[in-house]
Amino acid sequence: MTLLFGRRARLRWLHLIIGGALLMPYFLAALVIIGRLRPDPGPFSPLSHQLTAFVCALPMAAVTAFFAPARQLSVAAARALCGVPGDRPLADGPARTQQAQVRTVCWFTLHLALGGIVSGLTLAMPPLAGTIMALPFSQSMRDSRVFGLPEALDRPWILALLPFAGLAILVATAGCAALAGALLAGRAPVLLGPTPQDRLAAAERRAAELAVRNRLARELHDSVGHALSAVTLQASAARRVLDSDPEFVREALTAIEETTRRTVGELDSVLGLLRGGEDHGRSAATGPALDALDGLLERCGVSVSCAVRGDTGTVPAAVSREAYRIVQEGLSNALRHGGHGVPVELRVTVRAAELAITMDSPLPERAAVVRPGGGRGLCGIAERAVLLGGRAEAGPHDGGWRLAARLPLRTTGQESR
Incomplete structure (x- = not known):
């Protein structure tokens, strides 16, 4: 459980949430553009629009990573939250070479992409897990049109398994966040570390x-x-x-x-x-x-x-x-x-x-x-x-x-x- 909910895991989760927050302006801008190109009469954008906006937001975010403060801010956040091993130092100062700029763009894009996914899971999965865990204890929820279960699934042994299913969803969400955080921590020395030109x-x-x-x-x-x-x-x-x-x-x-x-x-x-x-x-x-x-x-x-x-x-x-x-x-x-x-x-x-x-x-x-x-x-x-x-x-x-x-x-x- 320490790997999923320990201090390092929580800090990496927070780092991913920050990445999702940074992605949000690009995502909303892409969603507006897609909505004008492919208008939809519904009150909410369909899932296809949202996935397309997510994919289009990443190149927009990558462009901003070429600005000088991006590398320094990314290094500071990674040092504080990612738990990078001490024997693999990160580079100080702005990106002075083209190779360092490209690596910064890759890191920034990866951070925002994983952060967007983990942020979406963090927002959606806990309410879903809570609802599934509460269904066995609320007849009104099971009978409602919103939360109702199919008759084939409305059986005692299935209802007894629903709390465990909700708990499994929470653990899976934490596992996804831990894996994403470990992936970022592993890539940080490569993408934010000193380049051969920096070492020279x-x-x-x-x-x-x-x-x-x-x-x-x-x-x-x-x-x-x-x-x-x-x-x-x-x-x-x-x-x-x-x-x-x-x-x-x-x-x-x-x-x-x-x-x-x-x-x-x-x-x-x-x-x-x-x-x-x-x-x-x-x-x-x-x-x-x-x-x-x-x-x-x-x-x-x-x-x-x-x-x-x-x-x-x-x-x-x-x-x-x-x-x-x-x-x-x-x-x-x-x-x-x-x-x-x-x-x-x-x-x-x-x-x-x-x-x-x-x-x-x-x-x-x-x-x-x-x-x-x-x-x-x-x-x-x-x-x-x-x-x-x-x-x-x-x-x-x-x-x-x-x-x-x-x-x-x-x-x-x-x-x-």
Whole structure:
């Protein structure tokens, strides 16, 4: 009985009744048109007219399902009343593709067709069942011309079966409603679920969101990671010579102050992108570029010999920002592995079609301490270069360590300006 009269069955029955109510305006309009084409003198339309009107009302209802709100309303009603399995989600938003529109039309038409049938049964069968169940107990009803039984059926054993017949009609009506509701619930994920185009669009949105998150993670890693490495090493060096070289300590503290102040500004910029959301993060990408390279080299904590060839002002903004971060991460690696004051040779060359960055530093005498979880610096450099359509590599070279990056000046469009 739970399958026929349980909570889920009642909700699905209500969903079908709503479908019948939605069908009624189309049914009445079709009935009026058929009545004018095939006039009937009787006070009530014959059954043939009603069946024809029902069939004609369905195409009229299908046309309205092409309007944008139809899919969203259908999904909302199906979620609330149909009891769709949780592992088969329904699509959100309007139908954006032709396939989704066709599926919406099929669902809307099926809902209204089954709803019209179940609504008709709900209106007609309970009074009929009640009448049949009352006939054995009312002689006047059996004798009346409206409810009278044929003499062949007016027998005690037949009258005793009439209440069960009425009860069977009610159960059959509930069974029809339950079957129709189960059919709609089974078709809902197919007709109202995401289409392949919807899944592809969702995957593209997730990929775009992941790309933005990765870019912001790289910004935080390069900016904050460089600052922490520089501050840690400068503070360590200052502590060792605190008593013997006060002037060096003063310079180290000044460098720490400037580094942290600059990093706080960069951190505020990145957090502003996070607060602004994905679109803001794409369109309002900010950060230091090659024009701020002198300030970076001045207080980076290593001894840098820099040679710039070409006009860095002609470098596109996206390439200039990524180049700055690549240099910053290279200096962080040199500082982390070589220590304070390690000599670094940096060459930045602007060519006609690409920007070349080469950074040479000596290999450390002893292995550097590996941070818990490992670093992401070299991977981040490679990712930045690949996103611009370039390449980057790092490794031992002529007894030292070389970082080399080639960035095309015509970006591939994967990184916003």
